[in-house]
Amino acid sequence: MHDFLKSLGILTDLEIEELSTYSHPRTLEKNEFLIREDSICQEVAFIKKGIMRSFYTDENGEEITYCITFSKNFMTAYSSLITGNPTPENIQAITQTELRIIRNGDIQKLTDKSANWLKLQKFFAEQEYLELEKRIFAFQKENARQRYIDLMQEHPKYIQQIPLQYLASYLGISQRHLSRIRKDLAF
Template identity: 70%
Template sequence: MHDFLKSLNILTEKEIEQLHNFSTARTLDKGEYFIRENSVCNEIAFINEGILRSYYTNEDAEEITYCITFQNNFMTAYSSLITGKPTPENIQAITDTELLVFQKRDLVDQLTHGSPNWIKLQKHFAEQEYLNLEKRVFSYQKKDAKQRYIDLMETHPRYIQQIPLQYLASYLGITPRHLSRIRQKVTF
C-alpha cells in the first residue's frame, strides 16, 4: 500500500504512516464476502493479495459481475460508503485474499481534519472511479467481446487464469460458451 500511495504524490510519508496505523489486516477465503447486498458499507479495503469481484443479482436471479479488482488497489461499495444507504452489490473474494481494512469513521473523523492532502486523495479516488466507469461504458459501446477479453489479458495476464469462467464471461457481458470460443481463437 505504501508504494501505491507514494506513487500518487499526494500524501507525505507521515500521512501514509498515519493511514497505515488505522488499518486492520483481514483475510478472506475464496468465496467469502467483503460486503453483501442490503448492508451499509462503512469500510474501505486495500487489496494486498488476491482478487475481488463486485456483482449484483438481476430479476432472473443471475449474478452479474460488473467489476473485478486486483491486488494493489482500493475497493469498497462506493455509493453505500458515500450515502450511508444499503448497497445493491456484493463484493466477494475470487481467490484467497489479504486486505488492509479502514473504517470510514477513522478516515473522516481523524484524518480529513488534519491535512488538505486527505481531501485531495478523496478527490483523486472519486475521479478515478468516474474514469473507470466511463472507460467501461465506452468499452461496451465501442468494442466487441473479443477485444474486451484481449484488453483484459493485456492488462492483467497473470490473474485471468484465476478467475472462474462464469465470472469472467459475466464481466465481459457474454456467455461462458462464447468466452470459450474466444479463448480458443486468442493466444498469448
C-alpha cells in the same frame, strides 16, 4: 499500501504512516464476502494480494459481475460509503485475498487533520469515474473479443485465476462465447 500511496504523491510520509495506525489486516478466503447487498458499507479495503469481484443479482437470480479488482488497488461499495444507504452490490473474494481495512470513521478523522486526505479522496473519485467511462465506452465501441484481449493485456497473470462464469459475466457474454474466444486466440 504504503508504496502505492507514496507513488501517488498526494500524502506525506507521516500521513501515510498515520493511516497505517488506523488500518488493520483481514484475510478473506476464496468466495468469502467483504460486503453483501443491503448492508451499509463502513470501510475501504486495500487489496494487498488477491482478486475481488463486485456483482449484483438480477431479477432472474443470475449474478452479474460488473467489476473485477486486482492486487494493489482500493475496493469499497462506494455509493453506500458516501451516502450511508444500503448497497445493492456484493463484493466477494475470487481468490484468497489479503486486505488492509480502513473504517470510514477513521478516514473522516484523517480528513479533519489534513486537506491532503480530501485531495486523495478526490483523486480516487476521479479514477472511479474514468474507469466507469472506460467500461461504458468498451461496451459501446468494442466487441467481446476485443474486451477480452484488452483485459488479457492489462492483467495477464490474473486472467487464469478468474472462474469462467465470472469472467464471461464481466465481459457481458455467455460462457460458451468466452470459450470460443479463448479457443480462437489460442496459439
